[in-house]
Amino acid sequence: MSESPANTVPATPKAQAPPNPKHTFRTALEDPVLRTLASATLVATVGRGIFLTLTVLYFTSFVGLGAAEIAVILSVSSGVGVATSYIGGRLADRFSARRLLAGLAAVEGLAIMAYPFAGNFSAALLIACIAVGVNRAANSTRSAIIARAFDGPYRVNTRAVLRTITNVGIAAGGMVAGLALLAGTAEAYRGLMIGAGAIYVLSALRLLSLPSRVDAPRRDAGNTGPNQGISPFRDGRYVLLTVLAGVFGMQFGLAEMGVPLWIAQDTTAPDVLISVVLVINTACVILLQVPFSRGTDHPRRAGKIVMRSGVLMAVACALYAMAGGMPVIAAIALLCGAALLHAFAEILSQAGTWGLSFELADPRRAGAYQGMFGMGFSLGAMLAPLVVTATVVEHGSIGWCILGAIFLASAAGIALIARKASTTAGSA
Known part of the structure; x- marks a missing residue:
């Protein structure tokens, strides 16, 4: 890992360095x-x-x-x-x-x-x-x-x-x-x-x-030596990162399915709030994704950011749960607050996991590693409807608490991977 902008990796000497x-x-x-x-x-x-x-x-x-x-x-x-x-x-x-x-x-x-x-x-x-x-x-x-x-x-x-x-x-x-x-x-x-x-x-x-x-x-077809890198499936740390990031990635499915169903079926808030929640999320991403992503090329900082996102996501789940059965004004306030924290958690988790997915990968097999990391999010997207149904849809407030714990645990696991990676790099 390099901290210097001068170490951008171009394939040709004339490649332009990216802007700060x-x-x-x-x-x-x-x-x-x-x-x-x-x-x-x-x-x-x-x-x-x-x-x-x-x-x-x-x-x-x-x-x-x-x-x-x-x-x-x-x-x-x-x-x-x-x-x-x-x-x-x-x-x-x-x-x-x-x-x-x-x-x-x-x-x-x-x-x-x-x-x-x-x-x-x-x-x-x-x-x-x-x-x-x-x-x-x-x-x-x-x-x-x-x-x-x-x-x-x-x-x-x-x-x-x-x-x-x-x-x-x-x-x-x-x-x-x-x-x-x-x-x-x-x-x-x-x-x-x-x-x-x-x-x-x-x-x-x-x-x-x-x-x-x-x-x-370009690679020599007959060269299967160490310069070709290792398979991401043999990199236990990266496999675990992929799985945990995929688990946290279920929060996208929660936003697409769980939150709208909860608002429409289990709260006194008007259905139009579903659109308001979407607007809150979109506006936050547009305004904050770039500034909130700075510094996540350092594994330790990336891990801390993911941990913060896990805490925010757990609190958001608690606020979503509290909105159930509340009077209209209170329900609207709780749901908007939960949506805001949910958006912050989404932005920070993306920034942190992006940084780790790049920094912990073998650069000699960039495609294979990024492909595996993409598998984690695809798997999370596939399982999210089942998990959301089994928790929020079927068990209400208790389901929200279970989901909050799942997000917090996955974030903690990612933060631990990042901390160990930083320690290993520092002692190398």
Whole structure:
């Protein structure tokens, strides 16, 4: 691990050093790699915002799929994403990562364009598996590109900038999707969903302009020596980090499923508060993800930040639980407070785990390591609906306490890994 900005890892002597992450958001975008990734991400996430807003409603309202069938589609496609997360990282170590990322984005766009033509459960399931599978592979490939193109604080800063842009793009796409919601016709839904896929394809064209330095160094096919690095599956510390980060990552599923159901079914707060909670989260990420991510390239600091996020998440769960059965005003206040703490916990946990995922990885196999780390979040996303149902949905306040304890324990485990890594590095 290096603390010096001068030690950025370019593949060629002419590679430009990234800007200081303490500078402004605009300054960060002066780096050509980040600028390309950012512009492609903004375009793609506008399409994703349209897609996420309309897809489930389209299949339930116009195709006639039931809630159980939608749940199966989401679970099975998420399971495919667990495998493709690692596959995408491995491929990024063997082939041109920029071309691979562009190809995956194009395939995802075509899959999204195909959704309106799925007239039954089987077709929808097949398309969903393709779309989610290539999306998870693309995420791992993008992380491998970041790991190679940047070093130290610049890696986490890049992830933070891209996540901020992602939230802006999805919010914009959601507003565009409102046109179809207002029209309320199948034709409007289909037209915007096809447009969302076409936007993805445009983002793929932008990715082709990434410089060749983001690709993995050429390797001798006959060389299987130590210079090739070790498999992440043989790195026990990294496997444990991946698992614990995936467990904490279930907080995304909690926000998407558990909190809306809790507000609608178990509190006196009006249903419109579900949208307010979403706005709170989106605004916090856009405003705070970049500044809150600074310094997490140091494992000890990253571990402390994740521990703080675990405490915040546990308190947020307690506030969510307390809102049940309270009068309207008290319930609204508790839920808004919980949503704010939840957003802070999400931002800090992402920053800390990003830093550790880069700093504790073997740089010789950046793609494989980032692919494995992506598997953890994909697995967490797949299991989150089951865990949230088994806790919050079925057991109410007690379930919230169980979830809070799970988040706190996983954060403590990550913090312990980070502290031991810092001690080992300091004595080396």
